[in-house]
Amino acid sequence: VSDWFENGAPAATIPVDDRAVQYGDGVFETIAIRSGRPRYWGLHMARLADACRRLSLALPATSILERDFDRALTRTTVNIGFATAKIIVTAGVGQRGYARSRGAPVRALIGIFPNRPLDATLYADGVSVRLCDTPLATQPRTAGVKTLNRLDQVLAREEWRDPGIFEGLMCDADGRLVCGTMSNLFAVRDAQVATPRLSRAGVAGIMRRRIIDLLAANGIDCDERDMPKDELDDMHELFICNSQFGVLPVRRCGVRRFAVGEVTRSVMAMLADKEVPECRT
Amino acid sequence: VSDWFENGAPAATIPVDDRAVQYGDGVFETIAIRSGRPRYWGLHMARLADACRRLSLALPATSILERDFDRALTRTTVNIGFATAKIIVTAGVGQRGYARSRGAPVRALIGIFPNRPLDATLYADGVSVRLCDTPLATQPRTAGVKTLNRLDQVLAREEWRDPGIFEGLMCDADGRLVCGTMSNLFAVRDAQVATPRLSRAGVAGIMRRRIIDLLAANGIDCDERDMPKDELDDMHELFICNSQFGVLPVRRCGVRRFAVGEVTRSVMAMLADKEVPECRT
Numbered sequence: 001v002s003d004w005f006e007n008g009a010p011a012a013t014i015p016v017d018d019r020a021v022q023y024g025d026g027v028f029e030t031i032a033i034r035s036g037r038p039r040y041w042g043l044h045m046a047r048l049a050d051a052c053r054r055l056s057l058a059l060p061a062t063s064i065l066e067r068d069f070d071r072a073l074t075r076t077t078v079n080i081g082f083a084t085a086k087i088i089v090t091a092g093v094g095q096r097g098y099a100r101s102r103g104a105p106v107r108a109l110i111g112i113f114p115n116r117p118l119d120a121t122l123y124a125d126g127v128s129v130r131l132c133d134t135p136l137a138t139q140p141r142t143a144g145v146k147t148l149n150r151l152d153q154v155l156a157r158e159e160w161r162d163p164g165i166f167e168g169l170m171c172d173a174d175g176r177l178v179c180g181t182m183s184n185l186f187a188v189r190d191a192q193v194a195t196p197r198l199s200r201a202g203v204a205g206i207m208r209r210r211i212i213d214l215l216a217a218n219g220i221d222c223d224e225r226d227m228p229k230d231e232l233d234d235m236h237e238l239f240i241c242n243s244q245f246g247v248l249p250v251r252r253c254g255v256r257r258f259a260v261g262e263v264t265r266s267v268m269a270m271l272a273d274k275e276v277p278e279c280r281t
Numbered sequence: 282v283s284d285w286f287e288n289g290a291p292a293a294t295i296p297v298d299d300r301a302v303q304y305g306d307g308v309f310e311t312i313a314i315r316s317g318r319p320r321y322w323g324l325h326m327a328r329l330a331d332a333c334r335r336l337s338l339a340l341p342a343t344s345i346l347e348r349d350f351d352r353a354l355t356r357t358t359v360n361i362g363f364a365t366a367k368i369i370v371t372a373g374v375g376q377r378g379y380a381r382s383r384g385a386p387v388r389a390l391i392g393i394f395p396n397r398p399l400d401a402t403l404y405a406d407g408v409s410v411r412l413c414d415t416p417l418a419t420q421p422r423t424a425g426v427k428t429l430n431r432l433d434q435v436l437a438r439e440e441w442r443d444p445g446i447f448e449g450l451m452c453d454a455d456g457r458l459v460c461g462t463m464s465n466l467f468a469v470r471d472a473q474v475a476t477p478r479l480s481r482a483g484v485a486g487i488m489r490r491r492i493i494d495l496l497a498a499n500g501i502d503c504d505e506r507d508m509p510k511d512e513l514d515d516m517h518e519l520f521i522c523n524s525q526f527g528v529l530p531v532r533r534c535g536v537r538r539f540a541v542g543e544v545t546r547s548v549m550a551m552l553a554d555k556e557v558p559e560c561r562t
Contacts, residue, residue, distance in 0.1 A: 012298075013295060013296055015293060016285040016292065018302075021299075021301050021302055022431075023431035024430050025435050055432070088302070091435075096283065096392075098437075098462050099439075100438075109297055111377075135421070138419045138420075138454055140416070141416060141436060142432060150304040150305060151304065151306060151428055152422070154379050155336070157379035157381075158380075173420075182378065
């Protein structure tokens with residue numbers, strides 16, 4: 001039920017020789033479509049540009065991506081009142097072997113997926129999460145970048161089937177919390193807000209960026225730092241975020257229970273005000 | 282100029298929704314075809330089975346892979362006197378999100394690529410390698426497995442263009458030698474043979490396995506151990522191996538020069554005898 005487009009035209013397949021298939025040689029963005037328009041388009045384009053730079057991939061012109069994105073939204077059969085888009089940029093077709101072909105054009109794919117708002121009780125009461133055993137690989141070279149190498153997340157997500165568990169939190173091999181399989185993480189202790197540093201692993205989410213900036217605009221510092229998983233026991237509030245659902249309070253991680261706290265509520269209110277109405281409770 | 286097959290039939294493309302494209306969710310084998318037959322078929326099938334187990338992927342039946350492989354060799358337009366085959370096993374098509382769909386069948390792709398023997402002088406005199414800056418990610422969960430997440434190797438291979446450099450050696454983030462971008466590494470000091478331990482990163486190559494076993498059969502222990510990169514200075518011989526070229530002496534790594542030593546020669550002779558005639562010098 002997804003629609004994929006390339007150069008504005010439907011494209012359900014790609015060549016097996018594409019380096020995304022062979023090596024995961026590429027990056028992607030996951031963008032919320034609300035009322036027919038992409039949310040945080042500028043932030044996503046800036047992050048995509050940064051990701052391409054980090055991987056030494058030629059950046060597709062934003063104007064062309066924008067045109068193709070508009071075409072995809074026009075042509076899709078998915079209801080774009082509330083949907084999710086993915087933009088994948090791959091290193092394109094290559095010869096066998098790790099060396100990229102000189103001057104091979106990158107490939108940009110745009111996918112539109114149906115989606116629907118989460119149950120309001122999840123925003124009001126919070127979600128249950130678990131601590132995953134699968135560690136995140138430590139790789140400073142691509143830390144923060146949403147590359148197509150996502151086996152860590154896949155293997156972590158395979159750890160549970162219980163539909164009552166909304167998300168799994170992941171640590172690096174040294175037991176530091178980094179992020180969820182599909183979300184970033186914030187923790188609050190005595191009104192001090194912190195989020196894990198992403199210099200060794202993890203994905204630097206758009207919503208994470210937005211929250212840090214909104215907090216700063218409201219005079220609240222957010223500490224980006226190492227966060228040993230043992231600290232979970234001392235935390236008063238925990239919340240997760242991503243570009244699709246916005247912010248969700250965590251009410252339980254394993255046996256540890258959390259109240260939906262003041263900071264979490266105020267972050268949700270800030271976002272709900274203009275940018276992410278889903279967060280209104 | 283590659284030929285790809287799926288279920289024995291030509292297959293130049295795969296669905297964009299395949300999890301290999303989206304997440305690199307899969308594994309692969311690279312197999313030498315010599316005189317029309319795959320070399321080390323049994324070893325490759327055993328490693329593929331192990332890789333699927335490590336990633337919780339359903340293993341395609343070996344008998345079916347074998348049948349499809351035969352069909353690919355029959356139908357390809359590539360000269361299979363001397364060629365390279367790739368077998369890719371992906372987690373198949375999935376919904377959006379990291380969770381695999383229950384019961385989704387894996388996809389097995391078989392590619393046949395033209396190849397040709399390396400210049401005999403490389404076997405006789407050795408190759409130049411460099412030490413890469415890009416570290417290998419530390420990930421015990423998939424260490425040793427040839428997964429489709431190969432960005433580390435891609436980025437390392439992007440570090441040089443000099444065609445005189447045959448290979449790049451890679452370290453983990455703690456500066457321990459692990460392997461080359463496309464090969465495994467052996468080092469010799471005072472007739473003691475060692476190869477890096479692959480418990481945190483790296484790919485456990487078929488040719489590496491064969492060499493360790495051949496050495497053992499000849500009464501020579503090979504130490505699988507941590508190998509800080511500083512040890513390179515103290516090594517007397519260095520050689521690299523993979524399933525395609527067999528064994529190549531290293532004559533230079535950066536400014537350090539190595540002689541083609543006795544152990545290297547004898548490993549090459551053992552292999553050349555029956556299994557890898559390319560190594561005959």
